[in-house]
Amino acid sequence: MTEKRKGARSIKDIPPDILEQLNRGEIETANLTEWLAVDQRRLLENLLLQNNRAHYLKPILENVDRLKKQTVNTVNETIGMGLLHLAVQNTDDEFLQKLPTHPADLVRCWAAYTIGRNPDLPLKEKLKRIQLFAADSHFGVREICWMTVRPDISRNLDESLxxxxxxxxxxxxxxxxxxxESTRPRGVWCEHIDALKQNPGLGLKILEPxxxxxxxxxxxxxxNWLNDASKSQPEFVVEICDEWLRESPTKETQYIIKKALRTLRK
Known part of the structure; x- marks a missing residue:
């Protein structure tokens, strides 16, 4: 069964039939190597042809071509935003509703952008809809989905927390x-949340439980959240770690604390 594939270690080792299935959107990627190997332009074309939306292709690819830096993530975001824009323009909610449960993980990533970057959705509704992607079985979808709502989380920090x-x-x-992960003060591949860098105590309602x-x-x-915070507020992090060790000296807490203090202990 393709679901249990481990995936090739290098792009050149991906079997041609597997790559073809990935580009047609028939299966999801098995690892990061396959994720990087998918031709998102071809995947998009196949998705649109399969759903009788071929007229969406050209404007989206033109936006991709205009990107100064084309990476998997920038192309992913551009396609997702393009699908959102065209669907809204054409009142095509029917098409958008098909994307979150698509077999291809990269299509589900695009779907996350159509929700996370939709300016017409209030924050609570965005987060409610994004939870499906947060629970996704695929690592790529889980990483992309928090990035789609990160700007909103930063702008509406109290409500988000x-x-x-x-x-x-x-x-x-x-x-x-x-x-x-979505509220990390520094985060990865995204803008920092200055309020949490300066006052990481705001995040305790997430961290304590x-x-x-x-x-x-x-x-x-x-x-990693606490390690982020240690770079701007080291005393706070040391204090929290000491408190946690006193109150719940479990092996789980000890593991978290070791990770949290790794920068300070260098």
Missing amino acids: SVLSEWTRHNNENVRRFAS LRSDSSRYVQDSVG
């Missing part, structure tokens, strides 16, 4: 991890 604090009790570890989380995936994110 309030909503996401409820996600920390979710039974899906991917959803819990989203609450932490996760300090002994059973999931290593969540633990890594919480440790």
